[in-house]
Amino acid sequence: MILVVGGAGYIGSHLVKELVLTEEVVVLDNGSTGHFSSIADGVSIVQGDLGNPEVLKSIFTKYPIKAVMHFAANSLIGESVENPLKYYKNNVAATLALLETMMEFNIKNFIFSSTAATYGIPTVDLITEETPTYPINPYGKSKLMIEDILEDFYDAYGLNYVVLRYFNAAGAHISGEIGERHDPETHLIPIILEHLLGEREKISIFGTDYETSDGTCIRDYIHVTDLAKAHILALEALLEGKVGKEIYNLGNGRGYSVKEVVDMCQKVTGRKAIIEYAKRRPGDPAKLVASSQRIYEDFGWRPKYRLEEIIETAWKWHSQ
Ligand code: UDP
Secondary structure (H helix, E strand, O other): EEEOOOOOOHEEEEHHHHOEEEOOOEEOOOOOOOOOHHHHOOOOOOOOOOOOOHHHHHHHOOOOOEEEEEEOOOOOOOHHHOHHHHHHHHHHHHHHHHHHHHOHHHHHOOEEEHHHHHHOOOOOOOEOOOOOOOOOOOOHHHHHHHHHHHHHHHHHHOOOEEEEEEEEEOOOOOOOOOOOOOOOOOOOOHHHHHOOOOOOEEEEEOOOOOOOOOOOOOEEEEEHHHHHHHHHHHHHHHHHOOOEEEEEOOOOOOOEEEEHHHHHHHHHHOOOOOOEEEEEOOOOOOEOOEOHHHHHHOOOOOOOOOHHHHHHHHHHHOOO
8 A cells, every 4th residue: 555645736646546557545635735536536535634643643553554655745936935934844844744653653665756946046957866956945945855854764764765856747637637726826837728718818928038048937847647657666666675765857858948838838729828028936047957867767767748748638638
């Protein structure tokens, strides 16, 4: 049995959809940002907080948990700057409570959702896991703190773990059954698609004076099912005892500017966007593109979906 913490969320629910094909799954989620309706059939669901040791103890007592996959976190950079307490409480303190209870129950396999935000403002074109981490906001810092804690737990308690640093998760399940649904929505692709569906008056492009080819920010968009597949490979490796402490980037290795993403959305949907050019959004680095060479070498992971297909799946989901 695998415990998926935050399995009702965007990335967690896509992972669960893949994981139930091979494993028994229990999801712990408090429903704060996720949707219980997104959880695949056949999964046991516990509604509660991961920072609550009583809830965790009851799960670990009831189910024979082999590994924990942890997706539950707050993940908005701007909000983390305004309300760091929320981020250190929910992302750091609650995760520590989870790890503490895992150690108590001798559960030694852990997969942790981390982020490109741990790199801050990188000076390299292609970010590898060796690129120095200097997070510039509480969100990125909160994730890096847990990464550091995991390393110490590996040394002291023999906790085996895989950290996955996501770049820009995007797209929806190919079935059209689940997809990205945040409230409020802040992410680029869903915002553009909502506009093209007539649900928003216009879109804003944040910043046109970055040092990039067209002046807008460049990001590496990675399909949520490709992310899910990477988790499955990491889990298999952990359960087979092949990995101890590992960190992997997950991206496509190809960057797209905000303007290019808008163009691709227009192409995929055949609709025209009304664009407002706005000032920079605080905390946005000009360019974040991943090298995912390490996870390819270790697990043979390669992303399947490119930007066009990412947007096609998102459009299918949004237009339903
Ligand atoms: N962005 C934008 N307009 C929007 C939302 C996002 O121009 O309405 C830009 C944002 O500044 C960033 C990129 O799109 O450069 C991706 O932002 P998103 O919030 O999707 O992901 P993040 O990179 O923050 O994880």
